[in-house]
Amino acid sequence: MTTTMRKLEYFEDELDASPLGREILAVIRRHMDEVTQLVNHNRTVTVAWQRNHGPGFLTSAMDSGFDANTAVRKEIDGVSLERLLLRMADALQQSGSRELAATIGRYASPALVAARECVSLADLFTRIRAGGLAGGAV
Numbered sequence: 001m002t003t004t005m006r007k008l009e010y011f012e013d014e015l016d017a018s019p020l021g022r023e024i025l026a027v028i029r030r031h032m033d034e035v036t037q038l039v040n041h042n043r044t045v046t047v048a049w050q051r052n053h054g055p056g057f058l059t060s061a062m063d064s065g066f067d068a069n070t071a072v073r074k075e076i077d078g079v080s081l082e083r084l085l086l087r088m089a090d091a092l093q094q095s096g097s098r099e100l101a102a103t104i105g106r107y108a109s110p111a112l113v114a115a116r117e118c119v120s121l122a123d124l125f126t127r128i129r130a131g132g133l134a135g136g137a138v
Contacts, residue, residue, distance in 0.1 A: 007062055015127040021128045027107065031100050038095055048091035052084040053077060064120035071119050081115045 015021035015028075038045040039054075049055070053076040060073040074081050089108050093101040112131075118124040 011121070015128065018129045018131070020131055021125075024128065025040075027103060031103060034096055034100055035092065038092060042091075042095045044095050045088070045091045046108055048087045052087045053079050054088065057084055061121055064122065069120075072121065074115075082112055085111055086114055089099055 012025060015025040021075070039049050040046070042071075052114055056076045057073065060076075064070040064072045085108070089104050089111075095106050114127075118127065
């Protein structure tokens with residue numbers, strides 16, 4: 001089994017450990033195929049993802065998942081993680097389904113709080129198990 005697959009299984013197990021985590025996992029599963037399709041095949045979404053360093057932020061988040069001492073990068077080449085999230089939310093709401101747009105509308109605020117407050121994915125998982133994020137609990 002590859003390291004990436006082990007990480008994904010670990011992340012799923014972490015989310016599955018609490019009611020809020022299970023809700024988040026269900027949302028991810030419901031929209032993953034559509035988001036992947038848009039990132040790979042819709043110009044508006046692809047450009048937002050690439051210009052705002054989506055691949056770099058994703059790698060940083062994956063790397064921080066196992067180790068609370070490995071921080072998620074908050075900025076890459078002058079682009080903040082919050083900016084990536086805002087630009088992607090805008091592109092996905094413009095280009096995706098109505099259901100995806102509504103889901104982004106519901107979860108954008110907690111996602112921005114997490115980007116601002118959480119140091120690592122391990123930190124995020126701890127907060128999810130505790131029931132939410134200050135200022136943006138789902």
